[in-house]
Amino acid sequence: MIFAALLALQGYSPETNAVMDRARREAAAARAAEAKPTTPPKLPMLVEVAKKFQACLDAANTDPDAGIRFANSWRLDGGAFHARQCLGCSYAKAERWAPAMVSFEQAADEAERAGDVPSGARLWAQAGNAALASGDAAKARSYFDAAIARGLPPGAEKGEAYLDRARTFVSLGDLAAARSDLDVALDEVPRDPLAWLLSATLARRAGQMDLAQSHVARAVQMSPDDASVALEEGNIAILTNHADVAQSAWQRAVRLSAQSNAGRAAADNLSRLGASAPAAEKTPR
CATH class of the missing domain: 1.25.40.10 (Tetratricopeptide repeat domain)
Known part of the structure; x- marks a missing residue:
């Protein structure tokens, strides 16, 4: 079951889109309007x-x-x-x-x-x-x-300029240039959880799992209530043979934002893992 989920994740695009699309569009829109x-x-x-x-x-x-x-x-x-x-x-x-x-x-x-x-x-x-x-x-x-x-x-x-250009390089498929810019961004804005999230995602895609684990842990520490961060924590955990951590992280992503891209991707990953997603919490009236 774990091996099948691992293979499914490695070729699965919605989870990458959930992280990268959020980073590219939502943060870009906020900064463009700022x-x-x-x-x-x-x-x-x-x-x-x-x-x-x-x-x-x-x-x-x-x-x-x-x-x-x-x-x-x-x-x-x-x-x-x-x-x-x-x-x-x-x-x-x-x-x-x-x-x-x-x-x-x-x-x-x-x-x-x-x-x-x-x-x-x-x-x-x-x-x-x-x-x-x-x-x-x-x-x-x-x-x-x-x-x-x-x-x-x-x-x-x-730092934000280098982070934004790194995001651009990811969109263009130039992961080496993205890594170079992200390293500058991490030095300049070490308290930005988005920088650590993107760095972890990029490291995972490059197969640098030790770096991915370290950087996603920083993102979780800084932004524990972000569904995209929880999603990526689970993605990295499943690829490093920590199925229990992956399940917990994905369930947290669903609880935090079930209808977001990250929440839906986490729910799908849970179904591939053979685990159930938590029931959606009712919005207080």
């Missing part, structure tokens, strides 16, 4: 510009169409790249990824023409996340390449 209202110390945002930018974002958060109207009006009134950035954020809130990409790209170009290369780098990264959310990995790579080439501050911004 504004970076601060700028480098050498080029501080004027107080009145900062207030206008925040008002535009507030409008987008309440009603993306209102944000689009606000940003376009501000752009025509001389809002420069800040207005285009808010326009991209508004389109991202509406999940209109193609115009979001264009807006962030135009904002990056305009920022660089104004001499603000660091802000341009951040905007290239936002364009990359919009491209990832749209499923255009090739375009996303070009945007992330541009962001990284221009330089980003060490820490969260640099």
Whole structure:
């Protein structure tokens, strides 16, 4: 039974899609929509510009169409790249990824023409996340390449850019490049559970099971209530002959989010293992 489940898992795509799709699309969408209202110390945002930018974002958060109207009006009134950035954020809130990409790209170009290369780098990264959310990995790579080439501050911004480009490389099938970028990301953002999750998944796919076990354990420690993390913990456990750990992890994934991709993949894995999925918990009224 265990051997059959092992073989089934090795050729089974939904579980890989559940982890990678969540990482690629959900995190990319969140980052594409996230504004970076601060700028480098050498080029501080004027107080009145900062207030206008925040008002535009507030409008987008309440009603993306209102944000689009606000940003376009501000752009025509001389809002420069800040207005285009808010326009991209508004389109991202509406999940209109193609115009979001264009807006962030135009904002990056305009920022660089104004001499603000660091802000341009951040905007290239936002364009990359919009491209990832749209499923255009090739375009996303070009945007992330541009962001990284221009330089980003060490820490969260640099780490997220490398993590996002690693996600892109996974989509493009270049696992060696993905590993290189993930190693940088883990150094820069060691407290990001998504980085450890993707690293564990990538290690499993490469057959590096010791690394996979170590990194998924870090992800579980940081994010014990994430169904995708529980799913991957089970995937790695079954491939390292720990069927009891796999069953427990997959059952936890189902309990946490039965209707998500991760929860459904975990339930399917449990059926292959010959174990039952836990009953879905009722949502409190």
